[in-house]
Amino acid sequence: MSTRPVAMTIAGSDSGGGAGIQADLKTFTSLGVFGVTVITALTSQNTRKVAKIIELPPDFIESQFDVIMEDFQVKYAKTGMLASSKVVEAVEKKVSQYRINLVLDPVMISKSGFPLVSEDTVREIMRLARKSMLITPNKFEAEKLTGFRIRTNEDVKTTALYLHKNLGVNVVVKGGKTLGGYDFAVIEGEELELKGDLINTENLHGSGDVFSAAITAFLSRGMKLKDALIQAKKVVSEAIKFSLSLGSGNGPVDPFSIIERKSKIEEARENLEKLVEFIEKNPCIVKKVLSHEEKMNIGYVTEYGDFATLAGGIVRYIDWIKVDGPIVVNWYTNLVAKALKLTGKRVGVSFSLTNELLNLVETGSLKISESGIYGDLLMIDGKVVLVAESLDELITKLEGLRK
Numbered sequence: 086m087s088t089r090p091v092a093m094t095i096a097g098s099d100s101g102g103g104a105g106i107q108a109d110l111k112t113f114t115s116l117g118v119f120g121v122t123v124i125t126a127l128t129s130q131n132t133r134k135v136a137k138i139i140e141l142p143p144d145f146i147e148s149q150f151d152v153i154m155e156d157f158q159v160k161y162a163k164t165g166m167l168a169s170s171k172v173v174e175a176v177e178k179k180v181s182q183y184r185i186n187l188v189l190d191p192v193m194i195s196k197s198g199f200p201l202v203s204e205d206t207v208r209e210i211m212r213l214a215r216k217s218m219l220i221t222p223n224k225f226e227a228e229k230l231t232g233f234r235i236r237t238n239e240d241v242k243t244t245a246l247y248l249h250k251n252l253g254v255n256v257v258v259k260g261g262k263t264l265g266g267y268d269f270a271v272i273e274g275e276e277l278e279l280k281g282d283l284i285n286t287e288n289l290h291g292s293g294d295v296f297s298a299a300i301t302a303f304l305s306r307g308m309k310l311k312d313a314l315i316q317a318k319k320v321v322s323e324a325i326k327f328s329l330s331l332g333s334g335n336g337p338v339d340p341f342s343i344i345e346r347k348s349k350i351e352e353a354r355e356n357l358e359k360l361v362e363f364i365e366k367n368p369c370i371v372k373k374v375l376s377h378e379e380k381m382n383i384g385y386v387t388e389y390g391d392f393a394t395l396a397g398g399i400v401r402y403i404d405w406i407k408v409d410g411p412i413v414v415n416w417y418t419n420l421v422a423k424a425l426k427l428t429g430k431r432v433g434v435s436f437s438l439t440n441e442l443l444n445l446v447e448t449g450s451l452k453i454s455e456s457g458i459y460g461d462l463l464m465i466d467g468k469v470v471l472v473a474e475s476l477d478e479l480i481t482k483l484e485g486l487r488k
């Protein structure tokens with residue numbers, strides 16, 4: 086009998102899958118929240134353009150609210166694209182009726198540069214803003230709402246303070262890429278700076294949507310607004326860091342990376358556990374490649390660049406081997422990490438250049454590469470590293486050393 090907090094998104098559909106409802110649901114799901122959707126508009130859109138927009142009739146928008154609220158408990162919702170003043174009015178009415186706490190993302194144009202709302206909607210959005218628990222304008226939207234020009238971090242702060250005072254609402258103004266992801270928030274009068282990581286990418290389609298959806302998800306999980314903002318900033322930074330080169334325009338950010346990254350780390354651990362098991366069952370192979378009282382180690386790098394290895398490596402004492410310490414992730418880098426980086430391979434094992442190995446090299450049955458570009462067996466800092474694309478491939482290669 087499982088359950089989850091429920092969060093609502095009131096937004097438009099992006100046929101390109103990267104923004105709008107699609108981004109919101111991926112973000113909700115990735116953050117452990119069940120998403121319900123009030124769709125306000127349909128867009129035919131890709132990473133390059135918005136071709137067509139169909140606004141949904143206000144009575145249908147209202148019906149979605151009524152049917153959802155008849156059946157679910159929803160305390161928090163975010164808004165995305167509200168295409169016209171009629172749409173804003175319908176949303177305003179229902180949000181008040183059901184006392185839903187609103188995170189208002191005043192979406193105005195797409196990353197590809199196309200308007201998503203009509204000009205006359207700005208005033209209506211200002212009115213809805215006063216009733217919201219937070220508004221999340223980006224630089225462009227904050228300029229539209231205030232008439233200010235934002236060029237520096239200081240301008241971001243000034244604009245946030247002005248909006249907070251003028252509308253009496255909690256606000257976070259997002260500086261965006263040109264200001265290095267610098268955001269400034271004012272929450273119940275408390276000022277909060279959010280610094281971004283410098284990530285050089287144009288694949289930012291959906292970044293704003295992921296941010297406001299993440300805030301809404303964290304609120305639905307019971308977090309305080311300030312903490313929700315801080316956590317959401319981390320989520321969006323990660324989604325940008327692992328954004329996807331899909332389409333020929335501004336590619337989508339990837340909120341699912343939050344979950345997949347963790348699952349890939351788990352996969353790395355499982356792979357290393359299997360490799361340890363293989364090594365423990367095959368001391369004869371270890372004796373061939375590892376000198377007495379020397380250490381070998383194993384390592385696995387995930388698609389996300391996280392590196393798992395043994396904290397203490399594996400030591401050989403004459404006839405037995407000892408696995409030293411646990412599997413650690415991103416704890417430190419070693420020779421295996423270096424070899425994997427050099428070759429782009431997934432999994433590796435380092436050992437010593439024993440006489441047995443040297444014999445194999447001299448007879449030509451093994452090739453050692455110094456650069457690591459051509460071979461799977463490389464020499465680095467006087468040690469040998471064997472690398473492979475997968476665990477199975479590495480085990481096959483290790484078994485090959487038995488002969």
Ligand SMILES: Cc1ncc(CO)c(N)n1
Binds near residue numbers: 196293
């Ligand atoms: C439907 C929709 N909502 C929001 C945005 C802004 O990211 C977009 N491009 N499309």
